[in-house]
Amino acid sequence: MIEVNQRGYYGEFGGAFIPEMLHPNIEELRKCYIEVSESAEFQAEFRKLLKDYVGRPSPLYYAKRLSAHYNTNIYLKREDLNHTGAHKINNTIGQILMAQRLGKKRIIAETGAGQHGVATATVCALMGIECIVYMGSVDIERQAPNVSRMKMLGAEVRPATSGSQTLKDATNEAIRDWINNPEDTHYIIGSVVGPHPYPDMVARFQSVISEEMLWQLKEQTGNEDPDIIVACVGGGSNAAGAYYHYLNKKDVRLVAVEAAGLGIHSGESAATSVLGTKGIIHGSRTLLMQTDDGQIIEPYSISAGLDYPGIGPMHAHLIDTGRAEAVSITDEEAVKSAFFLARIEGIIPALETAHAFSALDKIDYSKDDVIVVNLSGRGDKDLGTYVKYF
Ligand SMILES: *Cc1c(COP(=O)(O)O)cnc(C)c1O
Numbered sequence: 217m218i219e220v221n222q223r224g225y226y227g228e229f230g231g232a233f234i235p236e237m238l239h240p241n242i243e244e245l246r247k248c249y250i251e252v253s254e255s256a257e258f259q260a261e262f263r264k265l266l267k268d269y270v271g272r273p274s275p276l277y278y279a280k281r282l283s284a285h286y287n288t289n290i291y292l293k294r295e296d297l298n299h300t301g302a303h304k305i306n307n308t309i310g311q312i313l314m315a316q317r318l319g320k321k322r323i324i325a326e327t328g329a330g331q332h333g334v335a336t337a338t339v340c341a342l343m344g345i346e347c348i349v350y351m352g353s354v355d356i357e358r359q360a361p362n363v364s365r366m367k368m369l370g371a372e373v374r375p376a377t378s379g380s381q382t383l384k385d386a387t388n389e390a391i392r393d394w395i396n397n398p399e400d401t402h403y404i405i406g407s408v409v410g411p412h413p414y415p416d417m418v419a420r421f422q423s424v425i426s427e428e429m430l431w432q433l434k435e436q437t438g439n440e441d442p443d444i445i446v447a448c449v450g451g452g453s454n455a456a457g458a459y460y461h462y463l464n465k466k467d468v469r470l471v472a473v474e475a476a477g478l479g480i481h482s483g484e485s486a487a488t489s490v491l492g493t494k495g496i497i498h499g500s501r502t503l504l505m506q507t508d509d510g511q512i513i514e515p516y517s518i519s520a521g522l523d524y525p526g527i528g529p530m531h532a533h534l535i536d537t538g539r540a541e542a543v544s545i546t547d548e549e550a551v552k553s554a555f556f557l558a559r560i561e562g563i564i565p566a567l568e569t570a571h572a573f574s575a576l577d578k579i580d581y582s583k584d585d586v587i588v589v590n591l592s593g594r595g596d597k598d599l600g601t602y603v604k605y606f
Contacts, residue, residue: 311417349371407524433586443586475515567595567598
């Protein structure tokens, strides 16, 4: 069984390695997250918002021309059609409802590319709750459109000016804030990373993706199980959601696609499953890119959402045990796939998602297979990058 245990471990990965002063917050969440999120009242509100606000169920689309090209059967799970353009909103809706039930009056988050910041600012506006998003100063420069979105949605964007002024520095600032405001503040983490119970809580909120796949595949193919599920992995939340209800179905192959940047061994990469070693990052024991003395290596990918030096503990476990196959895709391969998908199906994918499509060139399959690619997000935010390749 692939399931998190009481202490938050998937095999040897996970746990909660946190400063003593955060213990009360994490304990409060750990004690109640399952009971609260499974209550009928929570589920009713969560489901209603997913339907009427996010626009779920997201379609499962049979990509006819893409299937003909690859000589197999490819279905796209259209998370790109969600409100705000990606899967991240599934999680932030769940967490804002959780925060309300814990009596929290203030939300903090950290963001690198700004996508999680936007999804968080969105649900805070929806609920009328104060929102502070920490972001590295360098990222604020690089991701100006998302900074504007967050501000328009009423969030305060606070720059993290220490260290490399990127995601990990923003994370440090957010943790510092939480330590100083334990009573009234909830910290919304954006992927299946961080100390237990975050990875499991976020996976549960995202599991709506595979929950829908079960009945959508049954309806369209007569079988609720596909042969292969392909998803890109930054921290791993869209993949966790797409795999969730298939984790214990051994016949369903799980493919995790990482960013190889300029090449796995180029020094400019985010291919954690190949380059990562066991260690602790953001409060959990997992695979991460680190130097021999444990300093985090700055990751690189053309896609801001895959530019993360670790992977969530669930994925570390899935890859380490061979349950999931890891594939690495370079910037160039991903961009090529994005253009190909745009022209063969009329869908412009996010740069992150383009990596998942590129994996179709690397994995083996047969012509009768049913493959689901989780189309995690739309590419509007990446046009500035795509136009450089015109
Ligand atoms: C943030 C993001 C990702 C990466 O995050 P995961 O937690 O690994 O899913 C992937 N795709 C899109 C469109 C994103 O915005």
